[in-house]
Amino acid sequence: MIATLLLLVYAMAVATIGPRLLRRSHWQERYPRAGIAAWQALSASTVAAVLLAGLSAAMPVMLVTTTLTEFLHTCAMLLRAQYATPTGALITTAGLGVVLMVSSRIAWCAARTAIEVARARRAQRLSLAVLTREDPATGIRILEHAEAAAYCVPGRGGQVVVTSGALGQLAVDELEAVLAHEWAHLRGRHDVVVATATALRDAFSFVPLFAAAADQVPRLVEMAADDVATRSANRGSLANALLSLGGTPAPVGLLGAGGSTAAARVRRLVAPSHPFGMVRGLAAAAGIAAALVLPLALAAAPALAFSQAYCPVSWTA
Numbered sequence: 494m495i496a497t498l499l500l501l502v503y504a505m506a507v508a509t510i511g512p513r514l515l516r517r518s519h520w521q522e523r524y525p526r527a528g529i530a531a532w533q534a535l536s537a538s539t540v541a542a543v544l545l546a547g548l549s550a551a552m553p554v555m556l557v558t559t560t561l562t563e564f565l566h567t568c569a570m571l572l573r574a575q576y577a578t579p580t581g582a583l584i585t586t587a588g589l590g591v592v593l594m595v596s597s598r599i600a601w602c603a604a605r606t607a608i609e610v611a612r613a614r615r616a617q618r619l620s621l622a623v624l625t626r627e628d629p630a631t632g633i634r635i636l637e638h639a640e641a642a643a644y645c646v647p648g649r650g651g652q653v654v655v656t657s658g659a660l661g662q663l664a665v666d667e668l669e670a671v672l673a674h675e676w677a678h679l680r681g682r683h684d685v686v687v688a689t690a691t692a693l694r695d696a697f698s699f700v701p702l703f704a705a706a707a708d709q710v711p712r713l714v715e716m717a718a719d720d721v722a723t724r725s726a727n728r729g730s731l732a733n734a735l736l737s738l739g740g741t742p743a744p745v746g747l748l749g750a751g752g753s754t755a756a757a758r759v760r761r762l763v764a765p766s767h768p769f770g771m772v773r774g775l776a777a778a779a780g781i782a783a784a785l786v787l788p789l790a791l792a793a794a795p796a797l798a799f800s801q802a803y804c805p806v807s808w809t810a
């Protein structure tokens with residue numbers, strides 16, 4: 494039960510304290526890809542800790558096996574031993590119930606999000622086929638509309654859509670910057686990143702970490718696409734383009750160049766650029782790796798302590 498309690502306390506701490514710490518971390522805006530990875534790592538770590546807590550309650554003995562057959566056989570033996578007593582049966586049923594409930598809830602919400610997004614994109618593609626024309630020089634789809642907007646339709650054969658209003662307002666360098674931003678969304682599969690955070694929030698909306706991640710990840714995804722765009726485009730050109738596009742949001746389920754985060758991104762683009770630095774990069778990578786490994790370490794720690802107590806290692810030949 495020690496591992497179960499440790500994992501539950503860890504999951505609760507990460508789910509409540511984690512978002513408060515990350516929201517205050519201004520380094521995310523300087524290196525949004527690391528910020529996205531941090532939110533993803535904390536989310537994965539919380540889910541893993543809860544699942545491992547359920548498994549460790551169901552089978553409190555650490556499984557150390559070398560083959561799948563041996564693993565399954567040992568699992569069956571442990572479950573039989575647990576169900577031999579009324580208390581053991583109750584704890585095991587509760588543990589397996591948690592695992593089943595959490596995993597099925599996540600799978601259900603992920604499938605529902607994927608279906609909704611696919612439906613919205615299909616409708617968007619059908620509309621675009623009728624309402625837009627392709628520019629043979631750039632490969633983008635041009636929509637005749639007075640409002641300045643640019644967005645992309647992710648998925649197989651991803652498309653970038655720009656309105657005639659945007660073409661009329663943007664200078665050549667600004668348009669190139671916007672297109673680089675949209676291609677960065679498509680190449681980086683940012684739609685999957687956002688959809689994953691949304692699905693977790695929908696699955697367990699009462700968890701502060703998942704609610705905060707679904708709020709912060711889309712903002713960081715936009716900044717990450719800006720960073721990719723400014724490798725080939727001028728920062729000032731992209732900032733001017735964002736001012737022209739204003740807060741025009743992309744259609745539901747799609748990623749745009751403007752939107753509600755545009756003002757914060759303009760401020761970031763016009764501010765002096767500070768490289769994240771190798772030391773901060775390594776520290777962020779170490780923190781992310783620790784978040785991913787800690788649940789497994791907590792699950793294994795009591796078993797390792799037990800084996801150390803009963804199987805002391807001799808360091809002498």
Ligand SMILES: [Zn+2]
Nearest residue numbers: 715748749750
């Ligand atoms: Zn965007």
